[in-house]
Amino acid sequence: MANKLSGLRKSTRRNFLTYALVILAFIVLQALITTGSISSSLKGMLVPICAYVVMAVSLNLTVGVLGELSLGHAGFMSVGAFTGVATAILLQDVIPMAPLRLAVGMAVGAAFAALAGFLIGIPVLRLKGDYLAIVTLAFGEIIKSIFNNLYMGVDSKGLHFSLLSDTTNLDETGTLIIGGPMGIGGIQKISTFAAGFVLVMITLVVVFHLVGSRAGRAIMAIRDNRIAAESVGVNVTKYKMMAFVTSAALAGAAGTLFAANYSTIVANKFDFNTSILVLVFVVLGGLGNMLGSIIAAAALTILPEALREFSDYRMLVYAIVLILVMLATNNPTLKSLLARLRPGNREKKEAV
Amino acid sequence: MTFLNFLISGISLGSIYAIIALGYTMVYGIAKMLNFAHGDVIMVGAYICFYAVSRYSMPPLVGVLLAMLVCTVLGIVVERLAYKPLRAAPSLAVLITAIGVSYFLQNAALLLWSSNPKVFPNAFVLKSVDAEGNEVVKNGVELFAGQLKISYVTLATILICIIIMLALTWFTSKTKMGKAMRACSEDKGAAQLMGINVNATISMTFAIGSGLAAVAGVLLCSAYPTLVPTTGSMPGIKAFTAAVFGGIGSIPGALLGGLLLGVIEIFAKAYISTQLSDAIVFAVLIVVLLVKPAGLLGKQIREKV
Numbered sequence: 035m036a037n038k039l040s041g042l043r044k045s046t047r048r049n050f051l052t053y054a055l056v057i058l059a060f061i062v063l064q065a066l067i068t069t070g071s072i073s074s075s076l077k078g079m080l081v082p083i084c085a086y087v088v089m090a091v092s093l094n095l096t097v098g099v100l101g102e103l104s105l106g107h108a109g110f111m112s113v114g115a116f117t118g119v120a121t122a123i124l125l126q127d128v129i130p131m132a133p134l135r136l137a138v139g140m141a142v143g144a145a146f147a148a149l150a151g152f153l154i155g156i157p158v159l160r161l162k163g164d165y166l167a168i169v170t171l172a173f174g175e176i177i178k179s180i181f182n183n184l185y186m187g188v189d190s191k192g193l194h195f196s197l198l199s200d201t202t203n204l205d206e207t208g209t210l211i212i213g214g215p216m217g218i219g220g221i222q223k224i225s226t227f228a229a230g231f232v233l234v235m236i237t238l239v240v241v242f243h244l245v246g247s248r249a250g251r252a253i254m255a256i257r258d259n260r261i262a263a264e265s266v267g268v269n270v271t272k273y274k275m276m277a278f279v280t281s282a283a284l285a286g287a288a289g290t291l292f293a294a295n296y297s298t299i300v301a302n303k304f305d306f307n308t309s310i311l312v313l314v315f316v317v318l319g320g321l322g323n324m325l326g327s328i329i330a331a332a333a334l335t336i337l338p339e340a341l342r343e344f345s346d347y348r349m350l351v352y353a354i355v356l357i358l359v360m361l362a363t364n365n366p367t368l369k370s371l372l373a374r375l376r377p378g379n380r381e382k383k384e385a386v
Numbered sequence: 387m388t389f390l391n392f393l394i395s396g397i398s399l400g401s402i403y404a405i406i407a408l409g410y411t412m413v414y415g416i417a418k419m420l421n422f423a424h425g426d427v428i429m430v431g432a433y434i435c436f437y438a439v440s441r442y443s444m445p446p447l448v449g450v451l452l453a454m455l456v457c458t459v460l461g462i463v464v465e466r467l468a469y470k471p472l473r474a475a476p477s478l479a480v481l482i483t484a485i486g487v488s489y490f491l492q493n494a495a496l497l498l499w500s501s502n503p504k505v506f507p508n509a510f511v512l513k514s515v516d517a518e519g520n521e522v523v524k525n526g527v528e529l530f531a532g533q534l535k536i537s538y539v540t541l542a543t544i545l546i547c548i549i550i551m552l553a554l555t556w557f558t559s560k561t562k563m564g565k566a567m568r569a570c571s572e573d574k575g576a577a578q579l580m581g582i583n584v585n586a587t588i589s590m591t592f593a594i595g596s597g598l599a600a601v602a603g604v605l606l607c608s609a610y611p612t613l614v615p616t617t618g619s620m621p622g623i624k625a626f627t628a629a630v631f632g633g634i635g636s637i638p639g640a641l642l643g644g645l646l647l648g649v650i651e652i653f654a655k656a657y658i659s660t661q662l663s664d665a666i667v668f669a670v671l672i673v674v675l676l677v678k679p680a681g682l683l684g685k686q687i688r689e690k691v
Binding site for chain 1: 468472475482485497661664679
């Protein structure tokens with residue numbers, strides 16, 4: 035009993051540390067912005083960093099907590115970006131207040147992404163391991179193809195959709211919102227760093243509560259041993275779906291936040307490479323470790339920018355850093371050295 | 387007749403996918419890792435051949451052999467430096483390292499060879515002199531009074547694919563190294579106890595896979611002649627899909643998966659929609675995996691409790 039309590043306290047302490055660090059980072063950055071002692075390139079990256087942090091934390095729910103490799107997380111971001119921003123544009127006259135419009139957009143984006151997650155989850159979660167991974171990759175590519183060929187316009191008669199070519203036939207009052215491969219143009223930049231911070235906090239609250247709850251323990255039991263979990267009566271499909279849909283919904287909200295920071299957004303932005311980028315954040319930050327995901331997402335988004343002085347070589351340096359970090363963190367000698375340096379460190383649980 | 391035309395170009399594209407998929411499937415079978423850098427080895431192979439043929443005017447065959455040599459060495463070096471230290475690490479760590487290698491190769495290619503698209507020369511042409519003394523360049527054969535056109539690239543691709551498949555089947559079933567490979571893919575520990583050098587076998591697998599990737603790169607760029615540093619990534623993903631389609635780890639599966647994927651892609655492009663062809667290919671993959679969760683020819687491993 036005492037053991038259990040101290041374990042609980044440890045995770046709670048860890049969660050509070052994460053909250054505290056995020057709030058502290060926000061306050062420091064906000065102070066730097068008001069005093070003007072922050073470079074404009076970094077300032078422009080704050081919203082994307084928030085979006086990537088949410089993406090990383092939500093993917094960590096699937097990969098680290100549920101233990102299933104997903105290679106199509108950008109697909110959910112894409113769904114959230116397109117539906118959320120389209121909603122924000124449609125509501126431009128109805129809701130003049132930008133933060134509220136962004137919030138509604140994010141909610142719609144999250145809802146559509148959750149729906150997509152549910153529909154995709156039905157077939158995907160029946161599969162295992164690398165087969166599951168390849169099917170999420172396939173869905174990511176399918177979503178990209180669909181948004182690349184989707185046309186949506188609005189006129190006095192309401193919404194019009196068409197696929198492949200623009201046959202929306204809008205009347206003279208109409209405007210085309212989603213223009214196939216051109217994506218959405220003329221977006222008002224309503225995303226702010228404060229909105230990003232709020233979304234990160236909401237994400238953390240949702241994820242920590244899910245992980246700490248009965249459902250979270252069921253999800254981790256499935257990850258550790260599916261058969262054992264099933265045999266003690268855990269409804270595997272239900273809990274897998276719960277984690278997957280939550281993860282998708284958060285990615286959708288992140289997508290809206292991300293898209294509303296640019297004036298145009300195209301489907302090709304959310305391709306396989308973006309999914310991989312987020313996966314790199316998760317693995318580098320540590321599976322199941324939300325604070326690690328946050329730090330990795332922030333650091334690796336800034337890194338290519340910080341390497342600007344290497345100009346042409348920066349992506350090469352990025353690749354080398356990535357390989358070296360993976361080699362160093364998995365080096366047995368270095369690992370045992372680190373373990374010895376931290377006395378009383380409990381045995382690390384294997385995540386996958 | 388157009389149907390036959392599409393079918394043949396589908397088989398040709400599928401043969402390229404099959405050759406690339408072999409690299410994925412062999413490495414997966416033996417090292418249980420998804421080698422995401424494989425697609426970029428294709429690109430390196432294509433660039434080497436391109437420079438050998440058009441800059442240093444070597445004969446095309448020498449160019450291909452040189453590309454194979456460079457890619458084989460590249461495969462071994464990458465395996466030694468990046469993957470070997472991670473033999474005992476969790477599979478996700480190896481996956482991320484492979485992605486790092488993929489970024490590295492793409493960006494190194496960008497620096498070395500710039501992002502300007504190169505037009506790959508078509509080496510599969512026949513030059514002859516007609517009755518008036520003009521030089522005639524033929525790049526294919528015409529059958530049924532010109533209704534059915536088959537380019538030499540297509541013929542060569544299909545032929546090379548068949549040769550590679552036969553050679554590989556012979557290699558894995560008859561030679562000592564091939565048997566060692568199969569033993570390692572079944573049980574590494576037991577193979578080691580039987581005196582098989584597991585590390586050498588894995589290196590050999592990477593070498594063969596990378597050598598084949600070079601061939602695939604040359605064939606791919608002969609058929610679709612634009613060459614840029616990201617040329618390899620989409621065919622890489624498709625071939626990886628093909629490997630899973632046929633059952634990852636299985637060599638005949640890679641052939642079947644590659645061919646089916648190529649034919650479906652060309653048919654989808656021809657009869658349904660060019661823009662949605664990728665979506666259709668992936669949708670078929672999803673349906674197949676739902677019916678057969680381990681791919682078409684994959685072994686369903688039962689879990690023991």
